[in-house]
Amino acid sequence: MIKLFDPYISNEEGQIAAKVIKSKFWASGAGTNNVKKFEDDFCKYVGSKDCIAVSNGTAALHLALSLFDIKNKEVLVPSLTFVSSVSSIVYNGGKPVFVDVDPKTGCIDISDMEKKISKKTGAIVIVDFAGMPCDIKNIKKIANDNNLPVIEDAAHSAGSTYNGKRIGSHFDAVCFSFHPVKNLAMPTGGAVCINGKNSKKQSTILKSLRWCGITNRNGFEYNIDRIGWNYYMNDLSAAIGLIQLKKLDQANAIRRKIAYRYFSQLKIGKKMPLSNDCSYHFYWIQVKNRNKFMEYMKKNGIETGIHYNPVHLMKYYKHKTNLPFTEQVGKEIVSIPTHPNLKKFQVDFIISSINNFFKNI
Numbered sequence: 001m002i003k004l005f006d007p008y009i010s011n012e013e014g015q016i017a018a019k020v021i022k023s024k025f026w027a028s029g030a031g032t033n034n035v036k037k038f039e040d041d042f043c044k045y046v047g048s049k050d051c052i053a054v055s056n057g058t059a060a061l062h063l064a065l066s067l068f069d070i071k072n073k074e075v076l077v078p079s080l081t082f083v084s085s086v087s088s089i090v091y092n093g094g095k096p097v098f099v100d101v102d103p104k105t106g107c108i109d110i111s112d113m114e115k116k117i118s119k120k121t122g123a124i125v126i127v128d129f130a131g132m133p134c135d136i137k138n139i140k141k142i143a144n145d146n147n148l149p150v151i152e153d154a155a156h157s158a159g160s161t162y163n164g165k166r167i168g169s170h171f172d173a174v175c176f177s178f179h180p181v182k183n184l185a186m187p188t189g190g191a192v193c194i195n196g197k198n199s200k201k202q203s204t205i206l207k208s209l210r211w212c213g214i215t216n217r218n219g220f221e222y223n224i225d226r227i228g229w230n231y232y233m234n235d236l237s238a239a240i241g242l243i244q245l246k247k248l249d250q251a252n253a254i255r256r257k258i259a260y261r262y263f264s265q266l267k268i269g270k271k272m273p274l275s276n277d278c279s280y281h282f283y284w285i286q287v288k289n290r291n292k293f294m295e296y297m298k299k300n301g302i303e304t305g306i307h308y309n310p311v312h313l314m315k316y317y318k319h320k321t322n323l324p325f326t327e328q329v330g331k332e333i334v335s336i337p338t339h340p341n342l343k344k345f346q347v348d349f350i351i352s353s354i355n356n357f358f359k360n361i
Helices: 011-023 033-046 057-066 084-091 110-115 136-145 199-209 235-246 248-265 290-299 324-332 344-360
Strands: 050-054 074-078 095-099 121-127 150-153 173-177 190-194 214-218 221-224 283-286 333-336
Touching (some): 033 050, 033 190, 050 199, 057 084, 057 121, 057 150, 057 190, 057 199, 074 084, 084 095, 084 121, 110 136, 121 136, 190 199, 199 214, 235 248, 248 283, 248 344
Parallel strands (some): 074 095, 074 121
Antiparallel strands (some): 050 190, 283 333
């Protein structure tokens, strides 16, 4: 089976993991040792003011949104995303308002977003879909005009860029996931990169919140001045993340080459566009008879996926709203592999299999 996702690793990850295990220093709520090294290196890599390492991408979103006053306020968010982008709003007492997507990119639709801003709006959550950066310039302008913070869900876009700058430095808070399937993979991990005027204060708050609200640690003495969560990153994940960060640009370059082949050689109408800014966490196509297509690919030994079923159609978030592009894309979208472990003959086979399917229907 050709996997949809597959971590890009070498002997280095195993060697560093063994070193951490032998050290018997596996975790620290204070975020020392390899966690601190990862925060510093990742912060420098993306060019943000500060970086706070956490246990996963959902924790990153939860904590990032807690920095802003969204309780009982509306927060704009695309429905074509993983549910964590939306749940993090609810965790913080906000009300999700679903926004349509641009059918060409899968990212938030700027015009629909602007229409849905009201006096009740407290923030905007954007999602770099499949690693494709959103329209940062126009989103910034609209957000600034309305005095609204922007939280960027960059779970797919480690290593993506916009106008030459890496994703992570453009908005108030940028949230990353380092799940094992992500471009920068760890056993578990995430990060919040912050860039606002109050970044130093926000960094202190987030480091307290990720460790049960602990502040003023001095030896065995500490205080609690706010409720917090058990969201800190462990040392093993951070050590592996340091190795992964060194090879991230190389891995993303391979992903772009694979995406270029798909874009130029797949004989289908609707497919993910080309962009040198995109990190291509996966590559998506749209297929009208999706179930039949995915079963065909499975029989050919190729794993595919669906990213995503729109959140506004799920039972908990069921909401009547007019999102025509989201609902159309949600019915047809299929993810195909772009991971750097793919061999040329495997990419050839994926392309020929897809083209043969469409040729024969």
